[in-house]
Each structure stands twice: as C-alpha cells, then as structure tokens.
Amino acid sequence: MRSFTYERATSPQQAAAIVAERKGAKFLAGGTNLLDLMKLEIETPTHLVDVQDLDLDMIEETAEGGLRIGALVSNTALSADPRVMRDYAVLSRAVQAGASGQLRNKATTGGNLLQRTRCPYFYDTNMPCNKRSPGSGCAASAGYSRQLGVVGISEDCIATYPGDMAVALAVLDAVVETIRPDGTSRSIPLGDFHLLWGDTPDKETVLEHGELITGVVLPKPPGGQHYYHKVRDRASYAFALVSVAAVLQPDGTGRVAFGGVAPRPWRKDEADAALTQGAKAVVEQAFAGSATRDDNKYKIALAERTLAGILAEARS
C-alpha cells in the first residue's frame, strides 16, 4: 500500500472542501472497497478523509412520504429497517444478497454505490486495463469474459457495475443527494448516476472530485410485490452473474432492472412497458443492442429465465 495521510472530517462541506483541495485525496467510509484496492495499489490516494463522524447515519421520513437514507447508514441497518422491509422490500432483499454479514456491517450506502468493478483484469495489475490505466488497452476484450458485461459496454471496456443495492435503487427511482465543495447540493436520479464507459472507462459516475454523497432519497412506496433474484456461482458471498430486481403490480405492470450485465444497473422504459407480455418480451427490449461474447452470451438467456421465475412466482 502506498503511504497516505489521514484525517477525520467534521462536517460534510468541510469533507468536500478538503478532498477538492487535494488532487490525490479521497473519502473513506467503511473502507471495504477502497482499502482492498489500495492494498493492490489500484487506488493510490495520498490523503484519506474519513467521513465516519459525519451525522449521515439516519434513515428519515421525507415530506413526500418517502425515505432519506443517510450516506453512512450501514448495509445491515438499511436492510433491517422496518420501513424498508415493509415498503421497499426489493431494497432489503438486494442488500441481503450482497457480500457477507461482516462486510454488510461495515459497508455504507454511499460507498456501496461507488464500489468499483470486479473485472478480473482490473484487479490484475500485470494486465492492460483502460479503466485502471487509461490508454493501456483492455485485456478482457480478448480474454475470459464470463463475468463481464453484455449491454451498454464499449470497445474500450466491457466491465460491469457489480453491486446489488443499486439495482434495487434503480427500480425504486431513487435519487442520490450530494454536497459540493462550494456548499451547494444537487440531486441526481439513480439512472443518471453511473456513466456508461464509452472511451473514458476510468470515469464511472457523474460525481465531481470532492463531491460527497450525503444520502439517497426513496420516493413514496411503489406498492406491489417486490423481488430480487440473484444468480451466482455459489449460494452466498459471491457477486451476481445476473440479478433481477422487480416491483410488480396486481395488473401485471411494473418495473424491472438487471444487475451484473452492464456498466450500471440496467433499466429501460421499454422493458418496463413489456412486462405484461412476459419475460422474453422484456429481455428483448432491455437487451436490445447487446454485444455478447461466446463466454458471456449465456447472461441474456439467464436474465430471461430469472425474470420468468419471478413472473411465475408473482402469479402463484
């Protein structure tokens, strides 16, 4: 690990200002992704601003009838909140499906949103990777792509966004709230938060340097039945090959998002609109324009079957 200096921030704006001032500075929340990557020298911050003392660990009701989840709320606390379990079960389920009990205790809402890809070549610093070192090439494009993306990817990078929580936030129309170094705040719809890789796969979200996530807002409960089905290589403690988050209404309409397939939680209006026509129609819409490889084309069939399983469960 490269050496760095460390300090604890005392207010959100101060945290944002310190990071903005120093090019090599980063926020530290739970540390479960950042420290992992720092040990491999994939991340090499020169200064860490620990945000754990900021008062951002509450889940509050909003005037609009929704919830505001503080950026420091742990994954465990989020998934066990009675309001989340009752009104936003898809979110509770998605969080429970991720990582392990130990990691969920430490992982925060903000840090979880910003977790980086699990592309094996991104982790292997001996291999070219446009995301890790821009311009070096993409070892995955001619390599093992079984875990990698099938839609929304680019020539320069075929990695996926690996997280579970954000897939549920996508079907819930969540909004990310931030504070910028100058003290102004902004609200970013979850669907706009993660960028498609394009020719700058090192740029993963719309956040500016020094912009701090303060919370995530859920609109009022969508009702309906909530599902998060995750398919992975082992029954627990593994990232998704494919995951499906769905909120289904009694009349068969609803919302659906896919995880493990694209640079961001993958949701399309046309796919939502096709829900009454069954899984095949939804997947055709959601995966239009996909670019699969021999190793990962199974993901589209798997997405269809996973969704079909959910639709069957909803009917029964």
Next chain:
Amino acid sequence: MSDWNLSVTRRGLLTSSAAVLSIAPAIRARAASQSSAGATTLPVTFEVNGQERMLRLDPRTTLLDALREHLKLTGTKKGCDHGQCGACTVIVNGERINSCLSLAVQHAGDQVTTIEGLGTPDDLHPLQEAFIEHDGYQCGYCTPGQICSAVAMLGEIERGIPSHVTGDLSKAVSATNMEVRERMSGNICRCGAYSNIAAAIADVAEG
C-alpha cells in the same frame, strides 16, 4: 558490493517508514507543523478485550495488523487480507467485521473483542466449548474468525436482522440451520468442517 549495500538501503528507505523517521526528523517536523494529518504515525487509542491500548501507527496499519503485530494478539488470523475469507473476523462495538479491511485509525475510541477476549482456556465462552464438543475444526486456522463471527451473528438474529434466506420479512427470525449457514457464509473453512461448525452453533443457539 557497496552498490549492493546501497540498493538494499534505498529499498529499505522506500518501504520502511521507520527508516524514514530515523533519517528525516526535519522533514517530519515540518510536515507535523503544517497539519496534524502530515505526521508519519498517528496515535490511536482503543479498548481491546476490555483494556485501553494506546499505539502510534503508520496510518496504513490495518486493525488486523495492529492486533497481531503490535498488540501480539495472534489469535485473530490473516487468511486472504482482502475480505474474502473471514479468518480476521473480530467484534467491534458489538458488530462483527473483517479486521483486514479496516484501518486501525478508523477505530479510535472503539471497543474491540478478539477471540482472546471471548474466553480463556480455563473459562471458555459457550461457543468455544461447543466447537470443542462438536469438533468444529480440523486445522483450526479459521476457528477464531468462525467463533467471533458466530457470537455476533447470534446477536444479529436476536436483534431481528433478516438474511438472504429469511422467508417473510414481517416475521421474527430464528437460528435455523439454513439461516445459520447463510449468515456464516462470510467465514470460509478450507478444511470443510462446516457440518460440525453448524452443529456447534446450533447447540449454543438452542441454549
């Protein structure tokens, strides 16, 4: 020969903050006066197994390395050092975490419990006893992490925290075999002692 010595010294300088400390007090003093964040080491005080401990640490030191290398509490094990095995599980402020993915400086003021703090050979924790009774290990490397994890995991069930296999989110959860296995998935046992580990935990969960 002298070249060889020189290169070793240089490498030593690059990798060892102790070496930097000994040759560069002036640089260190300047950094310290600019900001407290510029110091090479930082003081950290936390409570470990009920005792207050004060250390001066390079900020890179993980909680795991602080426990093992600085406090010589070697019961906690390092398996993967990347959050993937659970051997380093300790209990911080009542919650189980992977001590390898946490900096010691993140834990100033915290209460840390390691396997040494759960019980002693003469006064075993009920889970330690149950692991012996049920033969919940072969090599024993994963065991401290398994036991710390299990102690906190049973607390999570008591507090009503649901899991991936919980059927109905509106009902109380209990320590069924399925629930325990899912909740313990963050602790890998290379020897595959899982059945006996599950039996030991069930024993204690049933009381």
